Amino acid sequence: MQLTTAGQDAVTPALRKSAARRARRAQHRRLWPFLLPSALVAFFILLYPLGYAFYLSLFNYYLDTGASTFVGFANYADLFTDTRFWAALTRTIGIVVAAVGLEFCVGLTVAYGLYRLTFGVRALNLLMFLPHIITPVVAALFLKWIFAGRWGLLDSLFATFGFFAPDWLGDPAWARVTVVLADAWQFTPFMILVLFAGLNTVDPSQIEAAQIDGASGRQILFRIMLPSIAPIIAFVLTMRMMDAFRYFDTIYVLTGGGPGTATETVTMQTYALAFRLFQIGKASALGVVTLLIVLAFASIIVATVGRRKGRT
């Protein structure tokens, strides 16, 4: 910076630019040692293991016998002809869409309610936030004790009033519903928090102007507030879908993927392949495929949102 100040009239712009670039380069040289430890961690504990996982996915590698043979992309080919994989994939997408959809609808309703409320907002917001921040395994157990057969809260309430309760965790269809509800219980507070923060960033003068023009509360919400927080909505939906797609802790504790494979998501299937059947190669291939799906998912959402923003 100092290089280009007073008395530099004779210096041509090109020269000044190159001097600035030199200064920047010198500064970068002084700063790179700060990056080194993190870069080492990223390389050795993130990128190297990822590359290794891809390498493993090219082998038929059984951990219990230690036998390992190079098979190229056979593991991937096997996956794509495996009905269990396709079933897990459609199941995962169903669970993710149902859970995130539920979270978004409830989350937006509650966030808007909090936005309109003039007292007690802080306390309510904090209290309803608790389920999100609890250790996921503990949260899953709390829910298990609600849904558990016979002695769980729901079943004993049903029994009290003389109804016959469905088998929440043992019936395939109900188990999927329970898993969706469990995800919603933990992540709706996150939706509320982010959407509530978003609603509060909407320019109040815009809302006042609409009110003066006689717009109803609903019109203001759908025509002004939601469009102006569209980027936040896109962000939170993308984030949530990607997280829900890879989510593991809750299902592991709640149903373990069962009954049978009724709640076996792609992540659960990867876990079962790797750590129950010890088919490391095949599990790695499934992990790589999951990564590609998540990335594709994200880029589609980003592209769609980007286009819509460009149009309006």
Added chain:
Amino acid sequence: MNAGRFRTSQILLFVALAAFTAAMLTPVVWALMTSVKQPIDAFAIPPKIVFEPTFEFHRQVWLEKGFGRFLLNSAVISLATVVVSVSIGTMAAYALSRMSGKAVGGIMLALLSLRMFPHMLLAIPFFILAKYLNLIDTYPAMVLALVAINQPFTIWMMHSFFVDVPKEIDEAAAIDGAGEWQTFFRVVLPIVRPGLWVTALFSLLLAYNEFLFALVLTGPHTKTLPVAIAEYGGEDLNYWSLSAAAAIAIMIPIVLFMMALQKHLVRGLALGAVK
């Protein structure tokens, strides 16, 4: 709209939101009640709301069932993770906030996408590598894994604090003859100290809550609280009161954490601190 009608609608809104909050907290309250119930009350139909509480199970879990040891493991692993992750992440975030050019944006974006990675894909190579290196069931394996997955968050979070510090402050320090390290430690770091605490607490929460890597990498000597409670409470309901007592106790530090950080929840969680 007159004032009276306005007040009524506000009260109705409050009641609706309070009911929602109560519904959300039911599982927590139910577990809390179970943890202080005698088995005869816990297994009563209809569920008992009024009963004589006992703290017998809270005592047993910590003193007889070995949860003290798991707490120690969790504490050692979480604290070590925070110390390593936050110190190296802070340095990197500082450098990135002071550099310019396309590469910096690229690095930040790459970090964000690393945060989205399916952890299961990392768990497999971590397990194989730790097995080869004889690191299964040791603290370093777990700490390294947690530091790695925590780095993107730490760097993004600290970066958001560093960019708020004007670069002129660094330049002034440089003119006074301070080197890069001096500028960093003596001048800039004290300014972002509140942010440093927030980042450290969020990292602590992430490490404390982590389950998958702990499930794969820990063993009898290093088992953390989440793995222990999953094993214990995942079984049948015979130990219901005991596992409820443990689960409630695991939650208590988190409640304290939430109260300490309420102002910063949005920033931290939007960057994906917890899960």
